[in-house]
Amino acid sequence: MKDTEVSVLGLGAMGRELARALLDAGHRVTVWNRTAARAEALAERGAVVAGSPGEAVGASPLTVVCLLDEDTVLQALDGVGAAGRAVVNLTNGTPEQARRVAELVRGQGGDYLDGGIMAVPPMIGGPHAFLYYSGSERVFREHRPLLDTFGAAHYKGEDPGAAALWDVALLSAMYGMFGGLLHAFALARSAGIDAGEVAGDVGAWLTAMGEAGPEYARRIDTGDHTTDVVSNLGMQAAGIRNVLATAEEQGVSTALLGPLADFMRLRLAGGDHAAEDLTGLVQLLAPGAE
Numbered sequence: 348m349k350d351t352e353v354s355v356l357g358l359g360a361m362g363r364e365l366a367r368a369l370l371d372a373g374h375r376v377t378v379w380n381r382t383a384a385r386a387e388a389l390a391e392r393g394a395v396v397a398g399s400p401g402e403a404v405g406a407s408p409l410t411v412v413c414l415l416d417e418d419t420v421l422q423a424l425d426g427v428g429a430a431g432r433a434v435v436n437l438t439n440g441t442p443e444q445a446r447r448v449a450e451l452v453r454g455q456g457g458d459y460l461d462g463g464i465m466a467v468p469p470m471i472g473g474p475h476a477f478l479y480y481s482g483s484e485r486v487f488r489e490h491r492p493l494l495d496t497f498g499a500a501h502y503k504g505e506d507p508g509a510a511a512l513w514d515v516a517l518l519s520a521m522y523g524m525f526g527g528l529l530h531a532f533a534l535a536r537s538a539g540i541d542a543g544e545v546a547g548d549v550g551a552w553l554t555a556m557g558e559a560g561p562e563y564a565r566r567i568d569t570g571d572h573t574t575d576v577v578s579n580l581g582m583q584a585a586g587i588r589n590v591l592a593t594a595e596e597q598g599v600s601t602a603l604l605g606p607l608a609d610f611m612r613l614r615l616a617g618g619d620h621a622a623e624d625l626t627g628l629v630q631l632l633a634p635g636a637e
């Protein structure tokens with residue numbers, strides 16, 4: 348089935364891109380945003396501007412929500428009359444928040460699909476964008492062609508909180524990487540080196556190190572953290588001490604990387620773990636999850 352009518356609540360940086368992609372794909376799009384001026388450019392391209400969230404939800408069988416956070420979503424969807432409508436909420440949030448929004452929509456007689464967008468706004472509709480979805484499988488299947496407009500769609504099951512878990516897992520990896528990037532650039536600047544001068548090498552190094560992901564995952568899934576070849580925890584704990592000591596010598600804060608060094612020390616203090624891989628730290632992060 349090809350969707351024709353769809354509403355979008357929220358025209359921030361992301362919501363505008365979602366609405367644009369839907370217009371480009373030929374859908375009849377109704378939009379609502381708290382600050383109405385943000386709808387003007389889309390209206391010029393053919394979007395219908397609704398005066399309230401309820402008017403927008405009532406205008407289409409499917410409404411895509413992309414607002415700031417859970418509070419904003421709960422406020423916008425409160426009393427909209429979603430009976431017989433499908434709501435796809437792409438606002439970032441926690442699994443519990445997604446379940447609460449699902450409850451609100453279902454309480455009105457609507458169908459709910461939650462989603463997590465793995466893309467920044469300019470990536471929407473492009474080859475590298477992908478999105479996680481969970482909640483109503485019926486909504487996912489029925490509106491799949493429309494959802495594919497945003498990026499590759501991955502369905503993670505009926506629990507409305509599942510997509511948020513996947514989303515936040517990937518964001519966790521991203522923020523860890525961003526923290527490392529900022530620390531690296533601060534260190535370079537502390538030595539009078541432009542961040543731009545080291546950026547290329549840092550990128551190449553992160554790409555090479557990122558290839559460890561599948562092997563890390565295998566160790567974590569099997570619970571076998573032994574490494575007989577390279578980069579054991581004893582060596583890494585010594586290495587990160589030098590990272591922190593260099594930061595201190597250069598007057599750079601250790602606030603971002605200090606906790607990782609603390610975790611390595613804790614693991615080493617907890618038993619005979621010097622020969623294992625860094626992956627053993629997962630047992631400290633999520634005790635009982637193995």
Ligand code: FVH
Pocket residue numbers: 357358359360361362380381382385413414415416419422423437438439440464465466467468
């Ligand atoms: N932008 C990104 O890189 C990421 C990529 C992955 C997904 N996230 C999530 O998408 C949600 C929206 O993000 P955004 O980038 O569109 O955010 P903003 O540009 O700040 O727009 C926020 C919209 O929320 C509206 N809003 C804020 N507060 C209220 C309120 N109290 N009542 C009603 N609406 C509200 C705001 O309206 P206005 O300020 O224009 O009136 C915007 O429509 C978010 O969950 C990201 O984590 C984006």
